Amino acid sequence: MKVVTSEAYSVSEQVETADVIVVGAGPGGASAAAYLSAHGLDVLLLEKSSFPRDKICGDGLTPRAVRELISLGVPIDEADGWHRTRGLRILGGGMRLELDWPANETFPGFGLVRTRHDLDEILARHAVTRGARLLEGINVQEPVLDGRGHICGVRAKVMGPDGRPTGERREFRSRVVVAADGNSSRLSLAMDRPKRDDRPMGVAVRAYFETPRHADPYLESWLELWARGDDAEKGRGDVLMPGYGWIFPVGDGTANVGLGILDTAEEFGTFDYRDVMRRWIATMPEDWTFSEETQQGPIRGAALPMCFNRQPLYDRGLLLVGDAGGMVNPFNGEGIAEAMESGRHAAEVIASALVRPTPAETEAVLHSYTAAMKASLGGYYTLGRHFATLIGKPEVMRLAVRYGLPRRSLMRLLLKIMANLPQERGGGMDDRVINALSRMTPAA
Template sequence: MQTHTADAIVVGAGPAGATASAYLADAGLDVALLEKATFPRDKICGDGLTPRAVRELVSLGVPHPESEGWIRNRGLRLIGGGHLVEIDWPDVAEYPPYGLAMPRTGFDHVLARHAESRGAALVQGASVTGPVHDAGGRVCGVEVKHVDGRGRATGERSTWRAPVVLAADGNSARLAVAEGRTRREDRPMGVGVRTYYTTPRSNDDYMESWMELWVDKDPRDPGAGRILLPGYGWIFALGDGTSNVGLGILDTSPAFGTVDYKDVLRRWVATLPPEWTFDEEHRAGDLRGAALPMALGRVPHYADGLLLLGDAGGMISPFNGEGIAHAMEAARLAAELVAQAHVRGDAAARDRVLARYPSAVQDEMGGYFRLGSVFASLIGHPEVMRLAVRYGLPRRTLMRFLVKIMAGLAEPHGGGIDDRVISTLARLTPSA
């Protein structure tokens, strides 16, 4: 068994892990980025990036030209209650006035290559099986089982050691669980399912969200009436001849855990116009689902040498299910503190610096996520959701405000009255 050393080990090369690795390598650290799969690899996601995520791409220095598979969108289209409303992303100083979309097979690979270009050592086929501890019980590395491109064990094992480990290993949160950091049951959880279709709707200027999923009770009997399925749907154009189509449901819904989400998606798309070609003949990918841990639902985000980033720390917004932007934000915060800790002269001094990470995360997103938790609780009631859609969608001023709050696009400094209202609400909402 080989033993390797580094200044920092990052587990998982998704948006959080790749972003942290790029920043750490830029700061001059020897970074090992361990990824269990082999690129390009798929991840279950809507593939859409709000302006909040685009800001992180710009800060990271990742170009996103259309010629390389990126497609821009100008806002959000909301459909429900017999209404269709298109709201452009706000043109504010803090965030770019556009969103992006790219399949995760390409997006994650772009970020991983960017981290490599900055000097991070990307190790693919490295399945982390558990943490390594020093004599004091502190995490000081990880054990790795090496696998091939199909996930089959090669028989090779290795140990990686570093003063700090950053866990960006997704919603399974294997390292966090190994350290006894269980999910908080008082924080919302979601489920998302998605697939791809070849479609003429592949070049849409708007990300599309269906706030109600109505289907016929009996497709063979038009007079049988309709029923409202749980959750909300999305259609995100990818510009490559396909669209990502999916739905999400929160555990605040009475139907959570009691329905076949893949069947719900099939029944919903069957009601859409046939010219969109959202049918089995034109399905271009597997129909897959994943859990969405929300609202900082796994803590502490730092203890004993191990930091949690992205889905591993429950960094998904309860407002809209977005995780990429917050994963990259947390990675930026973590990398700055790890770099500062690296130059400290002893372990105790390094730990004092790293111990600031949980409060940095709370300051960045804690109040906003708790406000989102209240929102998730409200819309989990079907009648509340129906009333909100029926009477809220026609009011464009209200919808512009809601899009800004749901996508986390309020300007933290200055801005208009809506920005100040959102900032005040987030600040007054308890984040602990």
């Protein structure tokens, strides 16, 4: 570690330096830091909160996310608190269908559930074991730019244990910066990368409930969410929303219960989504025991940025990872797998770039990050954008539930599509079709 005196930022007495700064220690940032450290780079991982801390999420990890945990070397033994799932139970239109996760050469045949309260700290501490330097309570406020307008560091407020600023400010410098600072991504905005309005967005709300079914081996997805209309004032009745409700058993005596809704519906933003959730929970079977008495804490919500809604993913020294780059899956609202994948790709690109002999070569390699991410997810996300637009129409959603659910073979294919689980090379006809569609569809 090298420490130098700061002239540009007089509030701070010293500037701490590293090869790479990663801002945000969620799944994407922690994965990037772990892989970068494994490549032998000096990495600063800056987290504005102090662990453990919560994050609004469904807590469900599909086999795609499990693959990333395995690749990262994170222990996932059930004895350590990981709840293993066999597949997905789908309910809607009077139908109930259980589908096991597809197992193939690319993905394991099981999923996991772990609260973000636990998961994020596990991943951040794992990055530390790989050599990353984790600093908690560092709330990054702005980039430091060099004479070319490239980011070469960040300035931050130091937060106390109570989550309030201490009054101390610090500055950090590096050759490359990774923004893994979430949907609001202060760094992205400061570097002229606002959200794109031609990408779908979602909203998710969730709460935890005590339940005797906390160890159920299936995630549960309810495909009919109705928002209460007001005939007298707004001229409409109840509206079928584009999204789904979930019940994800955590295995610790509780279940994560929530819903996700896309903004492609005409009525998006006009309803109280917490009320939609309360009405839906009131229809749950009694054996789940969901009630005000078993609810743990309030219903909380968060935005779901999708389909690369911030671009470019690399420019002027800053790479975007996870939610900072809008990488939530538009088919199912999953973001953990995509965040970890982007962290892995970012680390590979950065490690390759920083050994190049000239600045021009380094910059050229860093620009390849955008191409790598679009090759991995771009075509799939374009398909997802069209899907999100379609199910924004209530009549399409209604027909999909009515005629899709009774066809088990079709639903198996849709599960593989929506969770993005095709075998990457070879596989059956469905794998080849999904991969071909993703390759042929232009990334944007």
